[in-house]
Amino acid sequence: MDWISYSKPLMEGAWVTVQLTIYSTILGAIASFVFGIGKLSHNWIAKGLSIAFIEVFRGTSLLVQLFWLYFALPVLGQQIGVDLRLPPVVAGTLALGLNIGAYGAEVVRGAIQAVPPSQHEAAKALDFTPRQVLWRISLPQAIPEMMPSFGNLAIQNLKDTALVSLISLGDLAFRAEQIRNFTQDSVTIYTMLLFMYFGMALVLTAFMKLLERSVGRWRAGRA
Template sequence: MNWLSYLAPLATGARVTLELTLYSTVLGGLFAFLFGLGRLSRKRLWRWTCIALIELFRGTSLLVQLFWLFFALPMLGQALGIDLRLPPVLAGTLALSLNIGAYGAEVVRGAIQAVPPRQYEAAQALDFTARQTLWRIALPQAIPEMLPSFSNLAVQNLKDTALVSLIGLGDMAFQAERIRNFTQDSVPVYSLLLLLYFGMALVLAGAMRILECSVGRWRHRRA
């Protein structure tokens, strides 16, 4: 069988992989800021809730988290009389975004805490509220410092999407496994899969690099 004939189903899977990467990376970024800012909150209950969620998702396997959301959560819902079944794409997106959000939360926390104390002292002298200090002082300085780490997390998230094939979602890894089972042609199938992931990772890293440069120029203009 011609190697080129494998590209059509792999391209179909690539579209699913790209969509899943986009959704989970954006949602994971939101979770990262939610958990990261929550960890710095003065409200004890909210702070400890965020800490617990961060440690839970950083301290357990992404595969187990995925299986729990897709297989265990519906059974729990059934016991409670609630329908908690999640479609594969939703379960995959949620597991990936919570996982990347937990790791990203530490990036957010570290970048905000790295803002020089004199900046906060100046904001206090100007009688800024805590919200004004966050949005006008801390985040504009912290976000450029977060982006290199977020770029690494985004690429890692792209690679982690291969796990969703285990719950029946038709991504690239799922399509590759179907082709291999049908043709028993492991070397070309997995070689093409390897090259596709590598190419997508390069494009994603390049896009994140452009974003870093844009934010860096924006910071210099504000300065």
């Protein structure tokens, strides 16, 4: 068996990795804005929940979060009489998305707080409501500042998908380990794995750069 024969199962695993990366990155982006804005809320319940979410998911291991969702949650469900078993792809998406969302929430919070105070003072002089200030003043200026950090988080998320192989989800890392166990050809398998992750990271980086430029043009158009 040579590298050509390895390609088909590895490509099948790569497709699972791509899907998992897309799903979890979208979930992470949503969580970033929900909890990042929530942390700045004047509502103490929303602020408290947001802080708790951020600290829990930033302060614990992604691997532990993944195992808790896949192995511990069903046991908890049995104890309370509810079926809480999650398919591997759902558990993986949730763990990755919520983890990256906790880090992204701090990016959102920091970017919004970096908007010059004079902008808020001008909005108050125009009798804007807090919601109008957020949507018309803060976010349009903050989003372009978030994009480089979001790009780094997306790349990190792609690399973190390798952990889902530990819950038997047939991603790229899982397929590679299966082939390696069968052939004992570690050099070829892990070299191919390295280049495949690198190639996917390059594509994702290029996409994030395009998105960053598009957001920059959108901001310039609003100016």
